[in-house]
Amino acid sequence: MHLPIVLSPIVTFVFPFLLALFLLPIQAAAVSVDARHWELNADKLTRLEDPPTLIAEGNVVLEKKEPVDGASASSHPAKEGRPEASAPDSAAAAGRPATNLKTATTIKADRASYDLTRGILTLKGKLLIDIGPDQLTADAGTIDLEKNTGSFDNATVVRQDKQLHFEGKLIEKTGSLTYHIEDGWVVTCKLEPGQVPPWSFAAADVDLTDGGYAVLTHTTFRIKDIPVLYSPIMVLPAKRKRQTGMLFPSFSLSDRDGFGLETPFFIDISPSADLTLYPRYLANRGLMAGAEFRYVLDDNSKGMLMGNFLADRLSDPSEVDYYRDGQFTHTNSDRYWIRGKADQDIGSWTTRLDLDVASDLDYLREFNVGSTGFDVTQEKFTGVFGRGFNDKTNQFRENTFSALRSWDYGGSLLAEASAINDISEQIYTADNPSRAWTLPSLTYSGLVPIAFLGGGPDFQWDANYSNFWRDKGVGGQRFDLMPMITTGIPLSPYLEANVTGGIRNTSYLIDDNGASEWQDKDTENRFLSHLEGEVGTTLMRDFSVNFGEANTLSHTVRPFVSYVHTSIPDRDPLPQFDEVDDLEEENAVYLGFNNFFSLAGTRNGRDFDRDFGFFKVKQGYDLRSEKSNTPLTPLIVETGLYPTERMRLKYTTNVDFYGDGAFLHSVEADCFTSRGDRFSLDYRFNELEDVNSVRGSLWYLLPYNLAAGYSLERAIEQDETIEEIVRLRFIQPCWSVELSANSTPGDQTFMITFRLANIGNPLGFGVPGL
Known part of the structure; x- marks a missing residue:
């Protein structure tokens, strides 16, 4: 039997699905599909008797309704053997509360056929299913509404x-x-x-x-x-x-390492912690294991721990070319680097943890490419914690823990411990020891006003206890007490003056630990007095300028004269643990001239001011008799310029007037643009310490969605390139691919890295962009 029901082609009617079910014979209506909350709109609706089928044509829209906020599916139970036949409005008319419903699923198509017996919906033409977080489109399809x-x-x-x-x-x-x-x-x-x-x-x-x-x-x-x-x-x-899963791999090809493949695996431990594994296969070396653990509790409590290990097949005495070409000195085949940092607030204490343990100095410059290399690691930790690791050429890897607590009255207690991982491969003896460990160091400091003297002077103090340990060589305990009084002196309305004076006593309990120089000495003591003061004035003037958005240039001039006197009556040799033990007598007058420049103006209707530059000059005159022939200290000149808020230039030089001339030069430059270009330069020259090196990097966005990068680290004195990297990246809105070439002594490595949107960037801190 065929009963057509033709609806107006001009007006589309809302035809509830439940009405079609109600018109069917009882045996046909008793289907297992709960159709009470499905509503159907269509231009034309036809019902077939055999088999019981509902056909909808033209702008078919089928919507499934669900209760809101856990409301019951119906405030009145359905009759036995069939769905409820009344519309929601009829429930209200019968005195029952209406159910609050929302649209959970929407189905659209040109044509729909619903088998009422089996609960199967067949759809054709411009099919769209919207399930909230998902959208499905297709040419045709079938749906089991029950399952x-x-x-x-x-x-x-x-x-x-x-x-x-x-x-x-x-x-x-x-x-x-x-x-x-x-x-x-x-x-x-x-x-x-x-x-x-x-x-x-x-x-x-x-x-x-x-x-x-x-x-x-x-x-x-x-x-x-x-x-x-x-x-x-x-x-x-x-x-x-975020979830556990594989991240996108990276590939490399190296003269030394051969083919390389890194396949990161991300593990979602909890909403505040995750773990990423970095298995890396190097054809000529073996399998390097790597891992990175991170946690974030709040802005002040977070941590990151990374580690890599490699049983290196190349680190073998038979690999003569490997050692000669790379200029390597290590002999160990077990290669590793463990590093990490943590910031944690524990009650009233603020704690900091820094870990840096490496198997050898060669590791840090050999394995510098990839997601666990030194440069990427340094950038990641600096961005998250505001502090990085010692330079990769530094043999002393510092591992420290500190805890600080402060009180309202002006006192604070700092507890520290430090362990030095010396990876120089140098053989140390009791008379030629490595750096000492500090286990522990306690410093109690404070500054309080001396109220009974009218509130002018301040009393400050530093009291320190440190225990120094060495495997070989002199160790001991040191007690260092330094009380000081600081006060300002009102010379005139135009002069600023302050004076600081005090004493310092440092006592040692010595453990010779095999050191021949200290075998007959158990204790040592040093007493000194210290006095310093400064007189200066500050002059300011504003100038009208037309410099972009700035209309005012402020110039601050501060000339000053200072005096420093440190007297050490008894200068017996002391154990050498840190800079405190190496203090010297001083009696000198210094003359300085500081200049500071700032810009002010209006931007977007709001006032602003920023630093524009500085220029500082300082030189001293040594009053000690033994310096009578060379009384002038080196001239120190520092200057900085900030042409824009995104550019920083700084230059420092030290000039000796008795033969060495300008023995120190330092140049630092940083620049970046709003679109992402970056440039940095770091040049160091110190003739007295035999340092002459340059480090620079450039990242520039090119036309056609390309970006190029270049970085160079070179030891000029040795005429040797430590590392050179060239990068070319093709950038698209949701992906990028980068080809990089890394050159170090004895090796050339090429790497291809894909960065894909939503792949390889799990949630957390320190996530790089495309």
């Missing part, structure tokens, strides 16, 4: 919150938000309709789970539909929050 499953031809799934885009010839909906895809591909960025993906993972089979993974088998990574890489299996983050 919430379906099958779709030439379909696409877009997971909106991560812009995940899945497409396949056949997509099976296996659950509420889970899918199985055959002969498809995935891309993790937004695409316009009909747009060819800039990159994609094509796979023979994909399983997409909600709260889980997108597991791809027989996968090829493609750029503009061109296969580039193949993997038998790959796991991508498809969850609507």
Whole structure:
């Protein structure tokens, strides 16, 4: 029997699904699908009797309603054997409270056919299913409304919150938000309709789970539909929050290491902690293990720990070319680097932890490329904690722990411990020891006004206890007490003056630990007096300028004269642990002339001011008799310029007037632009310490979505390039690819790195962009 029901082609009527069920015979209406909260709109609706089928044509819209905030599905139970036949409004009319509903799922198509007996919905033409976080489009498909499953031809799934885009010839909906895809591909960025993906993972089979993974088998990574890489299996983050899974690999080719492959694996431990594993295969060396653990509790409590280990096949005495070409000196085959930092507030205490342990000095310059190399590590930790590690050429790797507590009255207690990882491979003896460890050091400091003297003078103090330990060589305990009084002197309204004076007593309990020089000495003491003062004046003047948005240039001039006197009556030799033990007598007058410049103006209707530059000059005259022939101290000149808020230039020089001339030069330059260009230069020259080196880097955005980078570190005195890196990156809105070349003595490494949106950038701090 065929009963057509034709609706007006001009006006589209809302036809509740439940009404169609109500008109059917009882045996046909008794289906297992809960259709009470599905509503159907269409231009034309037809009901067939055999088999019981509802056909909708033209602008078909099917919406599923669900209770809001846990409201019951119906305030009145359904009759036995069939769904409730009344509309929501009829419930209110009968005196029952109406249920609050929201649209959970929307289905659109040109034509829909619903089998009322089996609960199967067949859709054709411009099919769209909106399930909130997911959108599915297809040419045609079938849906089991009871099981919430379906099958779709030439379909696409877009997971909106991560812009995940899945497409396949056949997509099976296996659950509420889970899918199985055959002969498809995935891309993790937004695409316009009909747009060819800039990159994609094509796979023979994909399983997409909600709260889980997108597991791809027989996968090829493609750029503009061109296969580039193949993997038998790959796991991508498809969850609507971060999750455990593989990150995108990187590849390298090195003269020394051979082919290299790094395949990071991210583990989501908790919302505030994660772990990333960095297995890295180097054909000529073996498998390097790497890991990075991170946690964030709040802005003041966070930590990061990284470690790498390699049983190095190249670190063998038989590898003569390896040692000669690279100028290496290490003999160990177990290579590692463990580093980490943590900032933690514990009650009233502020704590800091720094770890830096390496197997050898060569490791830090050998393994400098990749996501766990020295440069990337330094940049990552500096960005997160505001402090990095000692330079990779420094043999002393510092491991420290400190805890600080302050009180309102002006006192503070600092507890510290430091362990030095000396990786110089030098053989130390009791008479030629390495640097001492401090286990521990306690410093109690404070500054309080002396109220009974009218509030002018301040009493300050530093009291320190340190225990120094060495495996070989002199150790001991040191007690250092330094009380001081500081006060200002009102000479005139135009002169500023202050004086600081005090005494300092340093006592030692000595443990010779085999050192021949200290075998007959158990204690030592040093007493000194210290006095310093300064008289200066400050002059200021504003000048009208036209410098961009600035209209005022302020110039501050501060000339000053200072005096420093340190007297040490008994100058017996002391154990040498740090700079405190190396204090010398001083009796000198210094003359200085400081200039500071700042700009002020209006920007976007708001006043602003910023530093523009400075110029400082200082020189002393030594009054001690033994310096009568060379009384002038080196002239110190410092100047800095900030032409823009994104540019910093600084130059420092020291000039000796008795033969050495300008023996120290230091140049620092940094510049960056709003679009992302960066430039930095660091030049150091110190003739007295035999230092002459330059380090520079450049990153510049080019036309056609290209960016180029160059960095150089060179020892000029030795005429040797320590490291040279060239990078070229092609940047797209949701992906980039970078080719880099790294050159070090005896090795040339090429690396290709892909950066994909939403892949390889798990949530957390220190995440780089494309």
